[in-house]
Amino acid sequence: MELSRSIEDLRMGCVAPFFNEKAFPSTGGFVNGRLCSNLTGASCCLPCPLTDWVYPDNFKTATQSADWVNVVGMVGCAFLLLSWIVLPVERTHRHYLSICLTVAVVFMNLGFIIPLAGKPEQCFNEITPHGQDSSTICAASGAFLLLGGWGGVLWVFLRALSLHLQICWQMVVGRNYMWFSQALGWGIPIVGLVLLLIFSGVSFRFGQTCHINHENSLADFWIPLLIFAGLTVIIQFATFGYCIKVYLASLADGNQSTENTGGPSYSNSIRTMTPRQAYRRVRRVVQLQWRGIVIVLIIIADVIFFAIIFVFLDNTVQDIKTDPNKAKTWIACLGMTRGDKHACLDLAQPLVVGLPTVTAVLVLLAMNGLWLLLILGRWSMVTGWVEWFAALGSSRNKEFVSVDARMDLKNDPRSYEIAMSPMSPVSAGRKTPDYFGHTAPYHPHQRSFSTPRAPNNVRFEMMDAYQSHPEPPAATYASTNSSGYADMNPLGMNSLRDQEDARYSPSNYSPNKGPGHVFI
Structure with a gap:
C-alpha cells in the first residue's frame, strides 16, 4: 500500500502510466531525454525507458540477439589480429589498412558487448534515462560505438582512396601515405569523439547501448560522417568506372603487338600505355585488392543505412517532444487503457521505426566483424596456426642430446x-x-x-x-x-x-x- 501511495504521489494528477515531471528533480541522469507532454494541463511524462512503450515485448530479445552476434564478430576480429601479430606475413598478407579497419570494428563491437556484460540500469529514475555523467557503462559503450563508427568510415575511405590512386593515377602508395592515413584515420575520430562528448553526449535512448543525443548531433557527427561516406562511394564508383572504361578500350584495341608484352611499370606514364597494357595492369591490381573492395562496400552500406535510420528515429522522437499533438492519439490511448501498451502499439507504429528494420540495422552492424573474418581471413592462417602450435609442442618435447652429437659437421x-x-x-x-x-x-x-x-x-x-x-x-x-x-x-x-x-x-x-x- 505504501508503494501505491508513493506512485500516486509521483503522478500528481497525471493518469496512469504517466508521471508528473514536478515530482522529480531537475538534475541527475539525462533530463532532456524525458518524453513529457502538457496536453492534460500538467507536464506528464512517459515512464522510462521509451522503447518499452513503443515496441512489442520481443524488442529486448531482438537487441540482445544482435549483441551476441557482436560477440561472435569480436571473436573473429580477435583471430585476425592475433594472426597478423604472431604469424609471418606470407601466411597472413597483413597490411596496415586491414589492421586499422579491424581495430575500428573491434571498438564498434565493444559498444554493444559492454552493456551485454554489464547489464546496466537504463533509467536514473521513473522518467529520466541514464546519461554519460550518471552511468560509466553508458559512457564507455557510447564512446566505443562512436569511435568505432568514426574509425570504420575513415579507414574504408582511406582504403578506397588508396585503391583509386593505384588504379586510376598509377601512384605507388608508400610510407608517406601510411603516415597520412594514421594521422587522418585516428586523428579525426579521436578529436570528433571529444567534441561529441562535450557538445552532444550519449544516453540510453535505444536499447541497452548508449547512443548520441539529439543536441548538435547533426553538426558534429551525422553530417561529417555522411560526407566521408559519400566521398567513399564517389571514389569507389569512379574507380569502377575507370576499370570499365579500360576494359572496353582493351576490347577495341586491335594492336596485336601489345598482346604479349609485359605490363608497364609504375614509372611509365599512363599516356604511353596501350589499352591492353592498361587493362592488364588494372586487372592485376583488382585481383590483389578485391578483398578490400568488397569490405569497403559492405561497411559503407551498413554505416549509411544505420545513419539514415537512426537520424529518422531521432528526429521523430524530437518532433513528438516539440509537438506532442503528433502523438495525441497514442497518448490518449495509453491514458484510456491505463497503460496497456499492447492495445496502443498500432497507434505508435507511425511514430517510430519498425522492429524488423531496427533488428536488421543492429544485426548488420554486428556482422561487420564476421565479414572481416570471411573476406580478410585466409586458409593459410589456419595452417599457419597449426604449424605454430606444432613447432611450439616440438620445442617443449625436444629430447636432450650430447654436445658431440649436436655438433654440426660443417x-x-x-x-x-x-x-x-x-x-x-x-x-x-x-x-x-x-x-x-x-x-x-x-x-x-x-x-x-x-x-x-x-x-x-x-x-x-x-x-x-x-x-x-x-x-x-x-x-x-x-x-x-x-x-x-x-x-x-x-x-x-x-x-x-x-x-x-x-x-x-x-x-x-x-x-x-x-x-x-x-x-x-
Whole structure:
C-alpha cells in the first residue's frame, strides 16, 4: 500500500502510466531525454525507458540477439589480429589498412558487448534515462560505438582512396601515405569523439547501448560522417568506372603487338600505355585488392543505412517532444487503457521505426566483424596456426642430446678433409661442373674484376714454382685474352682448378721465354 501511495504521489494528477515531471528533480541522469507532454494541463511524462512503450515485448530479445552476434564478430576480429601479430606475413598478407579497419570494428563491437556484460540500469529514475555523467557503462559503450563508427568510415575511405590512386593515377602508395592515413584515420575520430562528448553526449535512448543525443548531433557527427561516406562511394564508383572504361578500350584495341608484352611499370606514364597494357595492369591490381573492395562496400552500406535510420528515429522522437499533438492519439490511448501498451502499439507504429528494420540495422552492424573474418581471413592462417602450435609442442618435447652429437659437421675443422669443393672434379668419372648454376660460388680473380679467382691451393703451387725458378713471372699471366682464360671451354674440362694448375705449373714456365709468356 505504501508503494501505491508513493506512485500516486509521483503522478500528481497525471493518469496512469504517466508521471508528473514536478515530482522529480531537475538534475541527475539525462533530463532532456524525458518524453513529457502538457496536453492534460500538467507536464506528464512517459515512464522510462521509451522503447518499452513503443515496441512489442520481443524488442529486448531482438537487441540482445544482435549483441551476441557482436560477440561472435569480436571473436573473429580477435583471430585476425592475433594472426597478423604472431604469424609471418606470407601466411597472413597483413597490411596496415586491414589492421586499422579491424581495430575500428573491434571498438564498434565493444559498444554493444559492454552493456551485454554489464547489464546496466537504463533509467536514473521513473522518467529520466541514464546519461554519460550518471552511468560509466553508458559512457564507455557510447564512446566505443562512436569511435568505432568514426574509425570504420575513415579507414574504408582511406582504403578506397588508396585503391583509386593505384588504379586510376598509377601512384605507388608508400610510407608517406601510411603516415597520412594514421594521422587522418585516428586523428579525426579521436578529436570528433571529444567534441561529441562535450557538445552532444550519449544516453540510453535505444536499447541497452548508449547512443548520441539529439543536441548538435547533426553538426558534429551525422553530417561529417555522411560526407566521408559519400566521398567513399564517389571514389569507389569512379574507380569502377575507370576499370570499365579500360576494359572496353582493351576490347577495341586491335594492336596485336601489345598482346604479349609485359605490363608497364609504375614509372611509365599512363599516356604511353596501350589499352591492353592498361587493362592488364588494372586487372592485376583488382585481383590483389578485391578483398578490400568488397569490405569497403559492405561497411559503407551498413554505416549509411544505420545513419539514415537512426537520424529518422531521432528526429521523430524530437518532433513528438516539440509537438506532442503528433502523438495525441497514442497518448490518449495509453491514458484510456491505463497503460496497456499492447492495445496502443498500432497507434505508435507511425511514430517510430519498425522492429524488423531496427533488428536488421543492429544485426548488420554486428556482422561487420564476421565479414572481416570471411573476406580478410585466409586458409593459410589456419595452417599457419597449426604449424605454430606444432613447432611450439616440438620445442617443449625436444629430447636432450650430447654436445658431440649436436655438433654440426660443417663446423668441425676435420670435416674439411672430406669436404668437396664445387669447383673440384668428382672422383666417380669425368663430369662437367655446373659453372652456370645458382649454387656455385663466384670468386673474382686477384688481378681482374671480371674473372673467377683461383682457389687458395693454387697459391701454394705457384710458390713452389717461384722457389724452383729464381725469376718470377710478370704481372700479366697471359696476353692472349684480357680475362686471362683464352679459348677456355667450360664443357671440355673438369674444373677451373685444372686450368689454373696447368697455367701456373712449373713445367709450363720457362725463363728463356721471357716474362709474360705462359703456355697452357
